[in-house]
Amino acid sequence: MVIDVHAHPLLFDVINEDPNTFEFRRQAFGVFKSGINPVEFEKILLDDAEIDKVVLLPEDYSTQMERPIVSNEEMTKIVAAMPDRFIGFAGVDPRREDAQEVLKKAFGEQHLAGLKLNLSRLHMFPTDERLLPLYEICEKAGKPIMFHAGYSWEPDTPAKYSQPILFEDVACDFPELRFCLAHMGFPWWNETIMMLMKYPNVYADTSMVYMDSPRHFYKQMFTVNMNLNWLQNCFWDKVMFGSNNPRFRHVRSLDGIKNLPLREDVMEAVLGGNALRFLGMEEK
Amino acid sequence: MVKLIEKQVVSKKEFDMILITDEGKKAVEESGITNGMVAVITKHTTTSIMVNESLPCVEKDIQATLERLVPTHGDYVHTHMLPTYGTCSGNAPGHLKSMLGGNHCIFPVIDGKMYCGGAQDIYFVELDGLQIRKYMIEIMGE
Numbered sequence A: 001m002v003i004d005v006h007a008h009p010l011l012f013d014v015i016n017e018d019p020n021t022f023e024f025r026r027q028a029f030g031v032f033k034s035g036i037n038p039v040e041f042e043k044i045l046l047d048d049a050e051i052d053k054v055v056l057l058p059e060d061y062s063t064q065m066e067r068p069i070v071s072n073e074e075m076t077k078i079v080a081a082m083p084d085r086f087i088g089f090a091g092v093d094p095r096r097e098d099a100q101e102v103l104k105k106a107f108g109e110q111h112l113a114g115l116k117l118n119l120s121r122l123h124m125f126p127t128d129e130r131l132l133p134l135y136e137i138c139e140k141a142g143k144p145i146m147f148h149a150g151y152s153w154e155p156d157t158p159a160k161y162s163q164p165i166l167f168e169d170v171a172c173d174f175p176e177l178r179f180c181l182a183h184m185g186f187p188w189w190n191e192t193i194m195m196l197m198k199y200p201n202v203y204a205d206t207s208m209v210y211m212d213s214p215r216h217f218y219k220q221m222f223t224v225n226m227n228l229n230w231l232q233n234c235f236w237d238k239v240m241f242g243s244n245n246p247r248f249r250h251v252r253s254l255d256g257i258k259n260l261p262l263r264e265d266v267m268e269a270v271l272g273g274n275a276l277r278f279l280g281m282e283e284k
Numbered sequence B: 001m002v003k004l005i006e007k008q009v010v011s012k013k014e015f016d017m018i019l020i021t022d023e024g025k026k027a028v029e030e031s032g033i034t035n036g037m038v039a040v041i042t043k044h045t046t047t048s049i050m051v052n053e054s055l056p057c058v059e060k061d062i063q064a065t066l067e068r069l070v071p072t073h074g075d076y077v078h079t080h081m082l083p084t085y086g087t088c089s090g091n092a093p094g095h096l097k098s099m100l101g102g103n104h105c106i107f108p109v110i111d112g113k114m115y116c117g118g119a120q121d122i123y124f125v126e127l128d129g130l131q132i133r134k135y136m137i138e139i140m141g142e
Helices: A019-029 A039-049 A072-081 A099-108 A132-141 A164-173 A189-198 A214-225 A228-234 A250-258 A264-278 B021-031 B056-069 B092-101
Strands: A003-007 A053-056 A086-088 A115-117 A145-147 A179-181 A202-205 B002-010 B016-019 B035-042 B047-052 B104-110 B121-126 B132-141
Touching (some): A003 A250, A003 A264, A039 A250, A072 A099, A115 A132, A214 A250, A250 A264, B016 B056, B021 B035, B021 B121, B021 B132, B035 B047, B047 B056, B047 B092, B056 B092
Parallel strands (some): A003 A053, A145 A179
Antiparallel strands (some): B002 B132, B016 B121, B035 B104, B035 B132, B047 B121
16 A cells, blocks of 8 residues: 655646636645646556555635635545545634634545644644644544644745644644654754654654655665664654655655665555554554 | 647656657648648657657667666756746656657658658657647648
């Protein structure tokens, strides 16, 4: 089982019939020249890459924009187009007065699998009081949160709001809440390692190719910046494959991970086993 | 008279040689132009239009030679985030292979047909797949 836990749904054809909405999404998310991606073609891409499932992460900043970049209603439409391959998360702007209701509906009625939050985009620190009720809802529902962590490519995203160590209070105050520090929290990957090792429900993903090619960057990060055995022996059960598609192609990010000289059990865990546990899909 | 037709292909592999000879011939025959030239031109910078003999062994040699000259996993400058795109530029080999293959081919049009040698086929060559691609067929003449 190979699961890409970090992809963005804004380019899919089934939600982009209106050219103005499509252009809004490109500008708001910061993928300025990407074209519409038909869901049928995405299936071809996933089959070619031998990726079984993709976690799609919508985002909602509707208190400062005309609309969510991708709404939860649109997320359900995307998932319905390929339900055996797409795992849809929810997006909720915590500044909305109805934020809690929106999130409860996303889990209870729209059957979305988790929550995506980019606190750098929201200009909120992880302990902001407006976030705490959303954490409670996720913890109670057993739904994970994908936090952006570290360097964000999106417009207007100061990294100071997403430094990995700032999420330690969340891990302490919500011990049953599973959350992922995306992008390994780059450039604070050492703080992320501490969080992975210390807190049982904290995960990270590999969507962190900030320079160079995936092969070269992952080799540098996991075998030079770190000793490979740190990953293999200390937090092998916490790191998940993520591509950051469409900023990077699924297949090329995956090739970079597969090229690492990992033990077979660690490779299986990183490519999919850890994601199953993070998503609550692991067979008991 | 000038006629321009735009066609779409979907590449199914990272390197994909897609035969489009029949599309060129058909475009000429339907153009109403009896004498002139036909050009087949790609709209991309990581694809090529090639003319060669449609034999599996030749196709393998073309792929292997391009890969030897421009290795997929070499060191390239064009491998970083492009701020104007918001996406990663991880396709330097496609750009360089495209330069070697060229972006177009041209054949005469005589008596309403594309005039070419018996071993000559036209390929749309994907060098950065998989992608949805476009190319143009322009027929010029009278």
